[in-house]
Amino acid sequence: MARGDGGATTRGKRAAPRTQKRGTTGTGDPNLVQLLTPEGERIDSATGPDGTEYRVDFTDEEYRGLYRDLVLVRKLDAEATALQRQGELGIWASLLGQEAAQVGSGRALRTQDMAFPTYREHGVLYCRGIDPIMPLGLFRGVDQGGWDPNEFKFNMYTIVIGAQTLHATGYAMGITMDGRIGGDEGEAVIAYFGDGATSQGDVNEAFVWAGVFNSPIVFFCQNNQYAISEPLERQTRVPLYQRAAGFGFPGVRVDGNDVLASYAVTRHALDNARNGQGPTLIEAYTYRMGAHTTTDDPTRYRIASEVEAWRAKDPLARVKAFLEKQQIGDESFFAEIDEQAKQEALHLRERVLAMPDPQPSTIFDHVYAHGSPLVDAEREQAARYLESFEGSAH
Amino acid sequence: MATETLTLGKALNLGLRRALEQDPKVIIMGEDVGKLGGVFRITDGLQKDFGENRIIDTPLAESGIIGTAIGLAIRGYRPICEIQFDGFVYPAYDQIVSQVAKMHYRSQGKVKLPIVIRIPFGGGIGAVEHHSESPEAYFSHTAGLKVVSCASPQDAYAMIQQAVTSDDPIVFLEPKRRYYEKGPVEIDAPLADAYPLHATRLVRAGRDATVLAYGPMVRTALDAATAAEEDGRDLEVFDLRSLSPLDLRPVYDSVRRTGRCVVVHEAPGNLGLGAELAARITEECFYSLEAPVLRVTGYDTPYPAARVEEEYLPNLDRVLDGVDRTFGW
Ligand SMILES: Cc1ncc(C[n+]2csc(CCOP(=O)(O)OP(=O)(O)O)c2C)c(N)n1
Numbered sequence: 001m002a003r004g005d006g007g008a009t010t011r012g013k014r015a016a017p018r019t020q021k022r023g024t025t026g027t028g029d030p031n032l033v034q035l036l037t038p039e040g041e042r043i044d045s046a047t048g049p050d051g052t053e054y055r056v057d058f059t060d061e062e063y064r065g066l067y068r069d070l071v072l073v074r075k076l077d078a079e080a081t082a083l084q085r086q087g088e089l090g091i092w093a094s095l096l097g098q099e100a101a102q103v104g105s106g107r108a109l110r111t112q113d114m115a116f117p118t119y120r121e122h123g124v125l126y127c128r129g130i131d132p133i134m135p136l137g138l139f140r141g142v143d144q145g146g147w148d149p150n151e152f153k154f155n156m157y158t159i160v161i162g163a164q165t166l167h168a169t170g171y172a173m174g175i176t177m178d179g180r181i182g183g184d185e186g187e188a189v190i191a192y193f194g195d196g197a198t199s200q201g202d203v204n205e206a207f208v209w210a211g212v213f214n215s216p217i218v219f220f221c222q223n224n225q226y227a228i229s230e231p232l233e234r235q236t237r238v239p240l241y242q243r244a245a246g247f248g249f250p251g252v253r254v255d256g257n258d259v260l261a262s263y264a265v266t267r268h269a270l271d272n273a274r275n276g277q278g279p280t281l282i283e284a285y286t287y288r289m290g291a292h293t294t295t296d297d298p299t300r301y302r303i304a305s306e307v308e309a310w311r312a313k314d315p316l317a318r319v320k321a322f323l324e325k326q327q328i329g330d331e332s333f334f335a336e337i338d339e340q341a342k343q344e345a346l347h348l349r350e351r352v353l354a355m356p357d358p359q360p361s362t363i364f365d366h367v368y369a370h371g372s373p374l375v376d377a378e379r380e381q382a383a384r385y386l387e388s389f390e391g392s393a394h
Numbered sequence: 395m396a397t398e399t400l401t402l403g404k405a406l407n408l409g410l411r412r413a414l415e416q417d418p419k420v421i422i423m424g425e426d427v428g429k430l431g432g433v434f435r436i437t438d439g440l441q442k443d444f445g446e447n448r449i450i451d452t453p454l455a456e457s458g459i460i461g462t463a464i465g466l467a468i469r470g471y472r473p474i475c476e477i478q479f480d481g482f483v484y485p486a487y488d489q490i491v492s493q494v495a496k497m498h499y500r501s502q503g504k505v506k507l508p509i510v511i512r513i514p515f516g517g518g519i520g521a522v523e524h525h526s527e528s529p530e531a532y533f534s535h536t537a538g539l540k541v542v543s544c545a546s547p548q549d550a551y552a553m554i555q556q557a558v559t560s561d562d563p564i565v566f567l568e569p570k571r572r573y574y575e576k577g578p579v580e581i582d583a584p585l586a587d588a589y590p591l592h593a594t595r596l597v598r599a600g601r602d603a604t605v606l607a608y609g610p611m612v613r614t615a616l617d618a619a620t621a622a623e624e625d626g627r628d629l630e631v632f633d634l635r636s637l638s639p640l641d642l643r644p645v646y647d648s649v650r651r652t653g654r655c656v657v658v659h660e661a662p663g664n665l666g667l668g669a670e671l672a673a674r675i676t677e678e679c680f681y682s683l684e685a686p687v688l689r690v691t692g693y694d695t696p697y698p699a700a701r702v703e704e705e706y707l708p709n710l711d712r713v714l715d716g717v718d719r720t721f722g723w
Contacts, residue, residue, distance in 0.1 A: 090520045090700050119522075141700025144523050159524045160482060161454055199453035201485065227454045229430035235453050301429045360705035363698045374664060378693045382705070385715060 031239070032253055032285060035260040038313045040321025046261065048252045049241075054264040060328040066259050067319045067329065068337050069103045073123040074316060075341035076132050079348055080122075080139070084294045088352055089139045093120045097257070097289030100315030101222050103127060104262025105284070108270060109190060112153070116168035116191045119157045120222075124192065128154040132344075133351050142358050162200030165191045165219065169206045172215035172273075181216055186274035189217045190266070196227025198243065199235045207247040207281070216273035218266065219244075219281045222256060224288035229301040244281035256286030257315040287313070360386060397580050403573035405547035406436050408581065409554035410474065414444050417472060420558055423450040423459055424476030424512075433478055434514060434573055456486035460511065464493055467507045472558060480515040481524030487532070494563045495538030509563045510554070515543075516610045516660050517692075517707055518571035520700040527697060528661030533565045534638040534670075541638040542591060543567040545612035547577040549595075549635065552588035560591065567637075569610035592636040594644050600630035603654035603720055606645060606671060608634040611658045611708060618713035627717065637667055645671075646678045653684035654720040658708050663691035685723030690716035 033046045033054055045055040058066070077095050084092040095102060102123025109115060115124055119138075126132055130152050137143040138157060149155045158164040168191035180187045197203050198221060210217050221240055225232055236243070244251030254265040262284055269280035287310040291298050323329030364379040400408065413420050422437055428451040431438030441449035452459050456477060463473035477483045483490070490511065497505045517526035533541045540562050544550040550568070557564040589595060597612060598619050607615040612633045619629035630648050634640065649655045655675055657668040668689035675687050690708045698706050 091522060137699075138522060141520055141522070141703075143699050159522060160485075196454035199455040199458070201455060201457050227425070228433070229426045229428070230451050230454070234451055295433070297430075300431070357701040358699060360702055363693060363695050363702055363706055367695045372694075374694050378695075382693065385712070386705075388715075389711075 031241075032255055033261050033265055034255040034258050035264060036258045036318055036322060038257070038318050040318045040325055042260075042322060042326075048265070050250050050252070052250075052252070052268065054261065054268060056260050056264045058260075063319075063323060063326075063328055064333065066103065066107065066263075067316075067323060068340070069107070069123075069127065070099045070259060070316045070319060071337050072341050072344060073099050073103060073126050075345050076126070076348060077122055079345035080136060081290070081294065083136075083349060083352055084139070089136065089294075090141045091293050091295055092139050093293045094288075094290040095120050095122050097287050097310065097315070098222055098224060098284075099123055100259035101220075101256035101262050101284035101286050104259040105190065105220050105266040105282075108263050108266035109153075110184070110188075110270070110274075112185070112187045113270060113274075114153045114155070114168075114171055114187065114189045116155045116164040116171070116189065117157055118161075118164065118192055118194065118197075119159050120194075121157070121192050125154060128152050130154060132348055136348075136352050137355065140352065140355060142355055162193055162197040162202040162206075165193055165197070165203045165206035166209070168217055169210045169213075169215055172210065172217040172279075173213050175216050176213065181274060181276045183275070187216065188270040188273040189215075190220050190270065191217060192220050192222065194227060195221060195223040195225065195232050195235055195240060196230065197221070198240055207243070207279075210279040211247040211249055214276070214278040216276070217279045218269045218273055219279060220266065220284065221282065222284045222286055224286050226288055226292065226298075226302070228292045228296060229298075231301075239283070241281055241283035244279075247281075249279040249281065251281040251283065253283040253285050256284030257313045257318070259315060259319060286315075395580055396582050397578050399576050400547045400551070400579045401574050401576050402544070402547045402550045402569070403434060403436055405551040405577075405579050406544075406554055406568065407438055407440070408579070409551040410437065410440060411443075413474070413555050413558040414440065414448060416555075417558075419470060420472045420474065421448045421450060421466070422474045422476065423452050423463060425452060425454055425459075425478050427451060427476050432476060434570065436512075436568075436573075437476065456482055456484075457489050460486040460489040460494060460509075463509050464489065464497070464507060467509050468505060472508045472510075474510045474512060474558060477511060477513045479521075479525045480513050480527035480529055483511075483513055483529060490533070490539070490565070491536045495536045498562070499538055506561045507563045508558075508561045510557045510566050511564070512554075512566045512568060514570035514573075515567045516569055516571060517697060517703050518610060520703070522700070523697065526703065528659070528692065530565075530567060530637050530659075531661060531666050534667060539563055539565055539638065540592070540636070541565045541567065542636050543569065543609035544635070545569060545572065545607075545609055545633050547575075547579045549589070549633075551579045551581065552583075552585065553591055553635070555585050556588060556591040559585070567609055571610050572613060575613065592639055592641055594641040595633045595635055596630070596644060596648075597633045598629065598631040600628040600652070602628045602652055603630070603656060603717055604645065604648040604652045605629050605631045605656050605658060605713070605717070606634060607631065607658045608637060608667075609660075611660060614708065614710055614713060615658055618710050618717065621710060621714060622717055627721070629717065640670070640674070642671075642674055642678070645675065649675055649679045650682040653682055655679075655683075655687045656690060656713070656716040656720055657687060658690045658713055658716070660692050660707055662694045663689050664694045666691055685720045688716050688720050
């Protein structure tokens with residue numbers, strides 16, 4: 001891990017240099033920062049569009065930890081999709097294909113950093129140490145998201161597209177006002193959103209504010225190429241990362257299927273932010289392998305060959321290939337991780353099935369911090385009404 | 395005359411198709427309305443037949459959808475805007491209430507905005523938050539907008555066409571939980587013969603009490619009326635159809651006969667449409683009333699988690715309870 005906390009796992013023995021070839025720059029394209037090729041070749045360093053050099057320096061144990069994260073996140077997501085198919089969840093927004101962008105950026109956060117997610121950031125949620133059961137309540141319809149955003153530094157999921165980018169910006173302004181900028185102890189904010197969201201007024205207003213107030217924030221756009229059925233071209237005619245220039249801060253496009261590059265770019269941007277250098281827009285270039293949500297039918301708007309081309313860039317397969325090549329992961333290691341993922345998924349399933357429906361009276365809870373005579377009266381009236389059925393034929 | 399049995403959703407689709415055929419200036423714009431045919435498939439197949447210039451997949455920006463529709467309307471087009479879900483209309487709220495609603499007035503009638511804003515609204519589909527809202531009061535409160543809601547496939551088919559031909563901007567609320575319910579539709583009846591867009595419709599005649607509903611609650615009110623027969627009560631049910639302007643003359647006549655009135659809607663009661671209806675009916679029918687006008691509505695809380703929405707939404711039992719209360723007065 002580059003430094004400090006937020007590491008994938010405990011530290012191990014420092015790895016031998018893994019560089020394929022000195023000075024390799026991946027795609028060689030500053031417009032796509034990459035540190036691990038789809039074939040699992042490690043790239044020493046990559047240069048971003050503004051000349052920033054990105055590199056990572058992980059121990060063997062940390063590489064293995066990242067792989068473990070990716071596998072677990074994928075498995076839990078698959079379990080949730082299955083639960084939806086079996087009628088246990090009302091809907092599910094799968095992250096399949098976006099694991100590297102989420103785990104890479106999620107692991108780049110320091111403990112004190114705050115994240116503002118959409119409804120698809122189950123991988124970031126996992127990295128924040130939140131019980132993966134948490135978002136399932138929302139999708140099952142028993143609550144509206146149950147974790148404490150302040151405790152975990154991970155805000156509630158946001159369904160209205162783009163709204164959270166402004167909340168994140170305001171939070172970042174608060175960091176500046178509190179004088180919490182500077183050094184490793186300084187705080188930064190990350191706001192997640194999709195390519196479609198970049199069309200929203202809110203997101204553009206967030207860019208304006210963050211730029212004007214030089215706020216400690218990273219805008220992390222997962223460009224998974226589609227907003228439900230609409231391809232990227234329906235949202236923009238310039239590459240999204242280039243938008244940042246017009247708002248006065250740097251933009252960088254990273255290979256979102258590359259967990260190492262996602263980590264490196266995010267960590268760099270967060271550290272810049274916490275050190276007073278203002279916002280960065282990161283465009284994690286990736287692909288949504290599944291449906292938008294379980295109610296969507298992607299065959300209506302995209303072709304199989306496109307999906308296949310992206311499958312070849314799978315974020316897990318490339319880390320596995322790398323671990324194998326470097327002999328830092330063997331059969332028993334992979335089998336152990338698969339077993340662990342299976343067990344955790346099973347555990348998740350059991351707990352979802354055991355989630356009770358809420359009591360009707362919960363409808364009236366927490367409408368106001370200081371209560372309301374109107375709501376109180378309705379609570380009583382509803383209770384009396386429900387009691388009237390007791391013992392009746394209803 | 396050809397009568398077909400269609401779902402409400404399919405009737406809307408066919409109505410939109412007719413509107414597009416009738417007038418080349420009619421266009422549809424919204425998120426995912428093209429290839430996908432909308433998330434509820436209401437625009438299914440239309441882009442294939444009318445092309446990308448008339449069925450426009452817009453960027454993901456609601457304020458943009460309504461704001462550009464205003465410009466297109468000024469330019470002579472008749473945009474039909476689809477808002478994907480009720481809870482996503484609010485980014486466009488400013489454009490709707492500050493701009494769409496007021497341009498005709500500000501321009502002293504010189505600028506007409508024949509815009510239809512289609513919104514699938516209401517609950518009962520087990521969705522996550524922001525997907526089950528009832529925003530009708532916000533729009534009905536704004537002068538310059540007309541607000542309607544269809545409840546049957548027949549009305550869906552005719553009302554959407556009438557809305558498109560109207561020169562006034564119309565917020566068109568579609569009861570999403572009823573999209574898949576079927577009913578007869580006269581598909582080649584001339585639009586001129588259709589039931590007027592802003593007229594309240596009697597959907598069940600009865601003697602003992604008057605029940606008012608619209609959109610998703612019309613079905614519920616009718617079911618309650620059937621159930622009430624067992625208790626020997628004969629309910630008269632109206633589908634308001636138009637929420638702004640309201641057409642209450644047939645309702646007044648009814649309440650003067652029955653002496654009792656229950657208003658049903660999914661939206662929260664506080665400052666909801668029911669309050670307006672109760673006030674007006676009380677003013678007009680005070681001496682005929684045997685009981686106050688009662689409301690059966692959603693509670694004054696945010697829309698709750700899906701697994702308790704059955705408790706939140708007025709259902710048949712709660713409507714019957716309202717009816718009991720009016721008789722118990
Ligand atoms: C304001 C708003 N409008 C519409 C929607 C419906 N909707 C949900 S997700 C989505 C597409 C989002 O695409 P993108 O921002 O690219 O994120 P992705 O889901 O692909 O990660 C839409 C249109 C919404 N949730 N909020």
